[in-house]
Amino acid sequence: MTASRSLSNPGVVAQETIEKVRKAVEATGYIPNLVAGGFKSKRSLLIAGLVPAVSVAQFLPTLQSMTQVLDRAGYQLILGQSGYDHSREEPLLHTMIGRRPDGIIITGLVHSAAARARLQKVGIPVVETWDLTDHPVDMVVGFSHIKVGSAIAGFFLARGYKHLAIATGDDHRGALRREGFLAACGREVPTAMVPAPSSMELGRRALSEVLAQDPRVEAIYCSSDQLAQGVMAEALARGLRVPGDLAVCGFGNADFAAHSQPSLTTVDVDGAGIGKLAAEMIIARCNDQPISKSIVDVGFQIVERQSTAAPG
Amino acid sequence: MTASRSLSNPGVVAQETIEKVRKAVEATGYIPNLVAGGFKSKRSLLIAGLVPAVSVAQFLPTLQSMTQVLDRAGYQLILGQSGYDHSREEPLLHTMIGRRPDGIIITGLVHSAAARARLQKVGIPVVETWDLTDHPVDMVVGFSHIKVGSAIAGFFLARGYKHLAIATGDDHRGALRREGFLAACGREVPTAMVPAPSSMELGRRALSEVLAQDPRVEAIYCSSDQLAQGVMAEALARGLRVPGDLAVCGFGNADFAAHSQPSLTTVDVDGAGIGKLAAEMIIARCNDQPISKSIVDVGFQIVERQSTAAPG
DNA sequence: CTGTTAGCGCTTTCAG
């Protein structure tokens, strides 16, 4: 009836009628059923957001800014945790598609071919994030982890470090960075692989492992700042000076990286920017607006701090 | 038709028919529309989860375990950020109610009386968390922030610290802890109030402020471990030894608290437990199962570490 | 500007 119009498109209704409706709404405490509305109009105003785990600090700024941008445009985020093994990817995606969201934002790439095909078939706008590929399901905004890896290795080598090592989570993106790192080194290096998500605790163990493999290690790249923090703590406990005896580089530029003692060299990625962009791209696509680029490289930056001051 | 039954209640359908349906589903890539189903059956299988901001590390374990428990029961979480000022509470709740979730889990208490009344009227199960009250909207699982505050003050006083101080975020729960702290002290103490959400950066500033108010301060309680970490960094920068010159107690028992140098005395709260309980209570209520207790106090614990080793 | 008609995709209810 007219009531619906008064609420959703008041411009086309008489002022007097609007007022009557408003009073009725007030009196009854009526709250429109968005589900029914979305059901009929085919616009749920829901965006599915998939992360490996919400507890990964790494993706928080992304999630935060995404939610914010979406909210301002009237969209809500429905959250899914895909876990770090890929087995849950497909069922999760299945459930999410069942909810007919207007868009899907995924942290990382969609790995299963079946899931990719299905997503493409249903035609829901999809943004993959925090990674890069020439063949996204739909859109992608991220950066190259391989390049990050080789940039860090190059950074160490340029400063004269010879004996390099890696402490990394066993997730896909970590593996890519390791790959890039090794490529730039031109050979294998001592590596401690820890189960994602990483933590300080795991960082301490990782350093022990690496040193057991090769006690001469003088520079180590860690796949997260948390891991790096653990490595530094373990170094301290062993009487190794950072950066004197051991140079450390993290990844993520966490809050504490600038303030730790010594401050931590790390890789800065604009996580909030990724979230904002992803949300904007989804929203644009939902409104049939053209997307200028469906593959966006936001890049990254090595932030040099005390933990890698050049040796000798 | 029969197809629907084959998928949702296969026990009552002939094996042969089920097989036929399964094949058709496979062939067409059919994914049931959960929205339509939920719309008709009045069970959306959606739970609204409201947090001040997803980027607050504090609530991550809660969010994580909540999502996990819900997922296993077939529920999805729809995320809302209420912000730290209460102005967004009502509109956000309004939107969420519009989606007719089967339940609502809120971080903190519902503050606005209008929102409380509305929630009670619509009759959606609600769990308020991370706080305690005798009069929840529906259910509550958390702990007393006032008690936390007085426990910390008591902890300091028992160890012989005289000149106490507070660095706290300006949020509601922080204010309660401060209240408890002051009550136990029996008087005002130097206080630095920083805007929530807190960070290391703010912690450094907070210590400066507090010392400006009273340079004799010898023990400080911080409303988050991040803040405490900042305070310790600033102390270090000023040449103050922790705990020799300044004892520090945080809140939250973050990952790094056990591993920082010195390790950080803090308050441990079972965030994951809160999330799990809240989810279970909501699910029980959704299935018309009785709730044994609608007010659950999960308590807290002071974890004593190096940062508060007794003076003299 | 306002009312009427139809129908979104499912599940529930009731008959076969």
Place this chain on the structure above:
DNA sequence: CTGAAAGCGCTAACAG
């Protein structure tokens, strides 16, 4: 065990 009928609360499309 399977089918047919009805309708959830809303909006889009058309008439008045």
